[in-house]
Amino acid sequence: MTNKPAQATLLPDNIAALTAYSSAKSEKISGNTWLNANESPYTKEACIEIRALNRYPDPQPQVVIDAYSTYASVDSDQVIMTRGADEGIELLVRTYCEPAKDRISLFLPTYGMYKVTADTHNVQINSLSQDLLLNGEVKDIINAVSGSKLVFICNPNNPTGAVTSVEKIAELTKSLANKAIVVVDEAYIEFSESYSCALLIKDFDNLVVLRTLSKAFALAGLRTGFMLGAKNTLAPVRKVIAPYPVSTVVAQIAANALCSDAITQMRRQVVILNKAKATLIDWLEQSPAVSKILSGEGNFVTLQLKDKALLTLATNTGLIMRPFKLYNQDNWLRISIGNEQELKSVKDWLNAISAQV
Numbered sequence: 001m002t003n004k005p006a007q008a009t010l011l012p013d014n015i016a017a018l019t020a021y022s023s024a025k026s027e028k029i030s031g032n033t034w035l036n037a038n039e040s041p042y043t044k045e046a047c048i049e050i051r052a053l054n055r056y057p058d059p060q061p062q063v064v065i066d067a068y069s070t071y072a073s074v075d076s077d078q079v080i081m082t083r084g085a086d087e088g089i090e091l092l093v094r095t096y097c098e099p100a101k102d103r104i105s106l107f108l109p110t111y112g113m114y115k116v117t118a119d120t121h122n123v124q125i126n127s128l129s130q131d132l133l134l135n136g137e138v139k140d141i142i143n144a145v146s147g148s149k150l151v152f153i154c155n156p157n158n159p160t161g162a163v164t165s166v167e168k169i170a171e172l173t174k175s176l177a178n179k180a181i182v183v184v185d186e187a188y189i190e191f192s193e194s195y196s197c198a199l200l201i202k203d204f205d206n207l208v209v210l211r212t213l214s215k216a217f218a219l220a221g222l223r224t225g226f227m228l229g230a231k232n233t234l235a236p237v238r239k240v241i242a243p244y245p246v247s248t249v250v251a252q253i254a255a256n257a258l259c260s261d262a263i264t265q266m267r268r269q270v271v272i273l274n275k276a277k278a279t280l281i282d283w284l285e286q287s288p289a290v291s292k293i294l295s296g297e298g299n300f301v302t303l304q305l306k307d308k309a310l311l312t313l314a315t316n317t318g319l320i321m322r323p324f325k326l327y328n329q330d331n332w333l334r335i336s337i338g339n340e341q342e343l344k345s346v347k348d349w350l351n352a353i354s355a356q357v
């Protein structure tokens with residue numbers, strides 16, 4: 001007798017092979033300083049007044065769609081509201097990729113959900129390198145992605161912070177017309193707005209931009225993102241998305257977050273966080289415990305420790321940061337930019353480990 005449940009024989013191979021997404025939250029790690037998930041340190045409160053929860057919500061709340069289209073400088077029929085950018089990734093794979101046949105391209109190291117989503121839907125992955133994306137010629141990149149339905153470009157890239165120029169993405173998109181959709185994940189774009197590709201949407205049918213309220217907008221708990229793209233490109237996605245993806249409550253909070261005062265406040269917070277990042281980079285550069293720093297755009301810094309064991313002291317004191325295996329080495333660490341007090345905890349830890357090496 002095996003101890004496999006009877007249903008295991010019903011599972012498709014690709015589902016049986018999955019490992020569940022693991023985070024500090026899902027692992028129930030205890031901590032007091034959370035710098036592991038690139039969340040904003042700014043807490044947001046919401047006053048909501050809901051009168052009619054007996055009715056289904058507007059599938060795509062017009063007030064939110066209009067506010068976001070204004071914010072992103074695109075037309076309102078070029079916007080779909082999703083449950084986070086993660087749902088945007090999933091919708092694109094489900095809409096455009098045929099299981100067991102199609103494939104997607106990604107540039108490693110990058111955000112983990114592209115692979116998780118592709119694996120879930122039995123879609124093949126063409127793994128390319130960030131080095132090719134950043135330093136390769138457009139024609140070489142086009143060759144390397146050939147045969148992919150979707151080409152994911154995380155810009156700025158998580159976890160390296162690297163950015164690809166708008167011009168290069170435009171060239172790639174142009175060369176891939178009628179061959180592939182270029183998906184630019186702009187989860188961190190508010191931290192370096194000039195890199196946004198949203199303005200290219202009017203020129204290219206095969207470009208989709210993913211956005212979120214989880215990072216600079218400080219609303220990770222709300223689960224709200226946006227997909228931006230040409231009307232024709234989004235039309236099939238509208239057939240695949242759940243009938244009522246956005247709750248009435250979420251729509252109201254998102255609408256408030258996108259009023260002009262709230263956007264001004266978000267931009268002020270971004271300035272403060274970008275300054276704090278520069279300070280953190282200074283500290284890291286001075287630490288003998290740190291061997292390499294990938295300082296790019298975004299509200300995080302990724303670094304390599306001289307020794308992975310140096311992280312234990314942080315975890316033991318409740319300072320939670322995100323360990324990574326990058327370039328086949330397991331001593332990388334990503335630190336999210338928190339508030340002054342949270343970064344003070346990082347400084348204390350750095351002082352302690354610097355004395356150890």
Ligand SMILES: *Cc1c(COP(=O)(O)O)cnc(C)c1O
Pocket residue numbers: 038083084085086087111154158185187211212213214220223224225
């Ligand atoms: C955080 C993150 C997301 C997820 O955003 P949600 O809107 O919270 O689903 C998507 N892409 C990247 C690159 C991220 O870092």
